[in-house]
Amino acid sequence: MSFASHLEKTTHSTASSIGHAPAAVPAQRGEVVVSLALRHAGTRIVTLRYEVCGDAELPAVFVAGGISANRHVGSSEAFADAGWWEAQVGAGRALDPRRHRLVAFDWLGSDGSLDAVIDPADQADAIACVLDALRIERLEAFVGCSYGAMVALQFAARHRARLNHVVAISGAHRAHPFSSAWRALQRRAVALGALQCDESHGLALARQLAILSYRTPEEFAERFDAAQVVDGRVRVAAEDYLDHCGAQYTARTSPLAFQRLSESIDLQSVAPECIDVPVTVVAVQEDRLVPIADSLDLAQRVRGPTRVQVLRSLFGHDAFLKEEAAIAAVLNHALNHTLQPAATSHSPIAIEAAA
Amino acid sequence: MSFASHLEKTTHSTASSIGHAPAAVPAQRGEVVVSLALRHAGTRIVTLRYEVCGDAELPAVFVAGGISANRHVGSSEAFADAGWWEAQVGAGRALDPRRHRLVAFDWLGSDGSLDAVIDPADQADAIACVLDALRIERLEAFVGCSYGAMVALQFAARHRARLNHVVAISGAHRAHPFSSAWRALQRRAVALGALQCDESHGLALARQLAILSYRTPEEFAERFDAAQVVDGRVRVAAEDYLDHCGAQYTARTSPLAFQRLSESIDLQSVAPECIDVPVTVVAVQEDRLVPIADSLDLAQRVRGPTRVQVLRSLFGHDAFLKEEAAIAAVLNHALNHTLQPAATSHSPIAIEAAA
Known part of the structure; x- marks a missing residue:
């Protein structure tokens, strides 16, 4: 080379x-x-x-x-x-x-x-x-x-x-085949966002899904409490945290880079x-x-x-x-x-x- | 009453x-x-x-x-x-x-x-x-x-x-707060689909995510093998199964019903x-x-x-x-x-x- x-x-x-x-x-x-x-x-x-x-x-x-x-x-x-x-x-x-x-x-x-x-x-x-x-x-x-x-x-x-x-x-x-399935669905979230030229929305969802795979139910049970009804919708306690994770990630990550590197893991x-x-x-x-x-x-x-x-x-x-x-x-x-x-x-x- | x-x-x-x-x-x-x-x-x-x-x-x-x-x-x-x-x-x-x-x-x-x-x-x-x-x-x-x-x-x-x-x-x-977070992201997938008037696409993704929470890594390890490259993309072994699950579900489920019943669990x-x-x-x-x-x-x-x-x-x-x-x-x-x-x-x- x-x-x-x-x-x-x-x-x-x-x-x-x-x-x-x-x-x-x-x-x-x-x-x-x-x-x-x-x-x-x-x-x-x-x-x-x-x-x-x-x-x-x-x-x-x-x-x-x-x-x-x-x-x-x-x-x-x-x-x-x-x-x-x-x-x-x-x-x-x-x-x-x-x-x-x-x-x-x-x-x-x-x-x-x-x-x-x-x-x-x-x-x-x-x-x-x-x-x-x-x-x-x-x-x-x-x-x-x-x-x-x-x-x-x-x-x-x-x-x-x-x-x-x-x-x-x-x-x-x-x-692992289960982890691969999890990542494939993250890539689908990005693809779903891309359909409407809203890749960052899809990428944020993908990142939030990834976070769930990175962490544990035990940690969430310690950090987060019960869901609440807000403006006619149910909002679960982890959503503020997940919003933060999504926003932070999309600010610094190219959706294409995410797709190709996520694939690479699989x-x-x-x-x-x-x-x-x-x-x-x-x-x-x-x-x-x-x-x-x-x-x-x-x-x-x-x-x-x-x-x-x-x-x-x-x-x-x-x-x-x-x-x-x-x-x-x-x-x-x-x-x-x-x-x-x-x-x-x-x-x-x-x-x-x-x- | x-x-x-x-x-x-x-x-x-x-x-x-x-x-x-x-x-x-x-x-x-x-x-x-x-x-x-x-x-x-x-x-x-x-x-x-x-x-x-x-x-x-x-x-x-x-x-x-x-x-x-x-x-x-x-x-x-x-x-x-x-x-x-x-x-x-x-x-x-x-x-x-x-x-x-x-x-x-x-x-x-x-x-x-x-x-x-x-x-x-x-x-x-x-x-x-x-x-x-x-x-x-x-x-x-x-x-x-x-x-x-x-x-x-x-x-x-x-x-x-x-x-x-x-x-x-x-x-x-x-x-459980972790399961609630998982469902909240499923609802976000439906919402992302709805933004582009493609609710069934979003609902299919939500169902596929739900399937991962219903099953186990051990089952996937038995059923599914390694990922493959197909037409310049990586396709993981579980995707055919997940496609089937999504299509079957969207054929019989209203996105609104899913949203409101999923919320109800939380x-x-x-x-x-x-x-x-x-x-x-x-x-x-x-x-x-x-x-x-x-x-x-x-x-x-x-x-x-x-x-x-x-x-x-x-x-x-x-x-x-x-x-x-x-x-x-x-x-x-x-x-x-x-x-x-x-x-x-x-x-x-x-x-x-x-x-």
């Missing part, structure tokens, strides 16, 4: 000079234009936008979140806005740019300019292009959450020589037997989108050494965003303890309850 | 003369026009449509299902179409019109002519009007499933002198402490719409004697329609064993696993 690269902004200051700002570390954004062979849609010229934080000499860790996440994982001096995983990124945190060079990118398709079927395997290949552009031969780890975990597994299967360790949080080797299909790098599998017992049985199946079938950590969380699939201390502990453990090769490929899986 | 009544059709033959037809029993349909004080929408003149099957001398059992059910519970000589609970109704079945006089009605609002907030308590009062019209003073039992169970509890709280026993299957004293609120008739609570462990914790809470708080039966089912909330043998056993037990008053109102609940 050919590529052209452009650096948007670079800072190489290393002194920590500003009051409460994070210790200054080099951070850079850039983009690379590559010709990428998509699995279902032919070869396309695409622009990949990345962000890197940490010295080039440090071991590199690729970080990827859900389909709504982006290249800005955590704030830095150069890019001071809060990142989507702010609680885990920064000096003294689990993903510390003074110890690792953190790399992330905007998902292929996330800018809404690619109206094509996008396979999670395509994302893995795109990430390999980003690493080429950055001259990173090998990742110390690929930390992925949700869709990012799916792509991490694809990367491990397709670019085995380029990474030492996968940390797959709340994502598995397949999309194409996830990696044979775990093709993965022979060490894998840390993090599963949440209350996750209604990625049933824990799928995570355990993944862990049992991968060929590399495996560690399974099971969390309990009222927040279900969103635990990776909400259970800050438990996720920090998982990440610290995963990045500081080398997984030993298993005695045999069929040795029992050690399941650890996370702190 | 005043009422006028009209009998649509009556048969009083008692001989079983036709090959495999059910033993002939009297069956009749009728309607009664009443003035009904709605809890949230003032007094309205409404038409209530009922069906009765079984001799007038037999003890009466009122039968009610989900919001999509109607007065035709099971087939008879007079009304030969299959009813919505055909497996449970008929000679030799759990609900046997040779042993009980079975009464059912079309939900208030189900014909789409009542554009008002309908409380489950209104349904209970409407049922009392139907019983008045039929000169039924007292029910041997009120067997309700899903929304029908909610209404049965309302009937017990509001018309205590008119029934001996409630059988509440997969329905509780409150709507208004369910009965203090269990106000119920002092015997109650059989039937809960399904896999039910994602009516969490078993709510059913157990109900059983612990009612003042009358209580029996709890817990089923396991791959079909979740739809178990009352799908687990024919287990539900038949539950009904046979409930209708043939008198519940003894508890020693105290706080005695421990005996939980029985159903066959």
Whole structure:
């Protein structure tokens, strides 16, 4: 694959000079234009936008979140806005740019300019292009959450020589058929809105439906009370919250990007037997989108050494965003303890309850 | 309340003369026009449509299902179409019109002519009007499933002198806040369709969303495989099934009726402490719409004697329609064993696993 690269902004200051700002570390954004062979849609010229934080000499860790996440994982001096995983990124945190060079990118398709079927395997290949552009031969780890975990597994299967360790949080080797049905109906909501050129209305409904899959009945029972009659209609207690979720999402998301990335989740299909790098599998017992049985199946079938950590969380699939201390502990453990090769490929899986 | 009544059709033959037809029993349909004080929408003149099957001398059992059910519970000589609970109704079945006089009605609002907030308590009062019209003073039992169970509890709280026993299957004293959120989004799908004068499209989506709440991930995992790429789009394996569910539902359901009955579920609120008739609570462990914790809470708080039966089912909330043998056993037990008053109102609940 050919590529052209452009650096948007670079800072190489290393002194920590500003009051409460994070210790200054080099951070850079850039983009690379590559010709990428998509699995279902032919070869396309695409622009990949990345962000890197940490010295080039440090071991590199690729970080990827859900389909709504982006290249800005955590704030830095150069890019001071809060990142989507702010609680885990920064000096003294689990993903510390003074110890690792953190790399992330905007998902292929996330800018809404690619109206094509996008396979999670395509994302893995795109990430390999980003690493080429950055001259990173090998990742110390690929930390992925949700869709990012799916792509991490694809990367491990397709670019085995380029990474030492996968940390797959709340994502598995397949999309569960029930979760796929749930997402298909979200896409239908967007399509229904599009029929009347009101895509944002449809996208808001899709997001609200997605929220129900990310969270748990237990959380809603704690937060929300009984329905009320308002102006001749029944309004349930969660509707204000759901309105907020919908409005916030439509303000920053292209309906086409949502459609294509939502579809992409449903194409996830990696044979775990093709993965022979060490894998840390993090599963949440209350996750209604990625049933824990799928995570355990993944862990049992991968060929590399495996560690399974099971969390309990009222927040279900969103635990990776909400259970800050438990996720920090998982990440610290995963990045500081080398997984030993298993005695045999069929040795029992050690399941650890996370702190 | 005043009422006028009209009998649509009556048969009083008692001989079983036709090959495999059910033993002939009297069956009749009728309607009664009443003035009904709605809890949230003032007094309205409404038409209530009922069906009765079984001799007038037999003890009466009122039968009610989900919001999509109607007065035709099971087939008879007079009304030969299959009813919505055909497996449970008929000679030799759990609900046997040779042993009980079975009464059912079309939900208030189900014909789409009542554009008002309908409380489950209104349904209970409407049922009392139907019983008045039929000169039924007292029910041997009120067997309700899903929304029908909610209404049965309302009937017990509001018309205590008119029934001996409630059988509440997969329905509780409150709507769970998470399930309410799920239904609110279904109503938003109908509203989104209505904005573009395509209510049936919106209603189909709402029904498909409802189906996901009625069933379980475990069933989908057994039935459906991986997604496929079809004509440049991802199509998940459950979409054919969901299309079928949507089309079937929109062919027979008024969008307004769906909106108002769906809302009604979310208004369910009965203090269990106000119920002092015997109650059989039937809960399904896999039910994602009516969490078993709510059913157990109900059983612990009612003042009358209580029996709890817990089923396991791959079909979740739809178990009352799908687990024919287990539900038949539950009904046979409930209708043939008198519940003894508890020693105290706080005695421990005996939980029985159903066959």
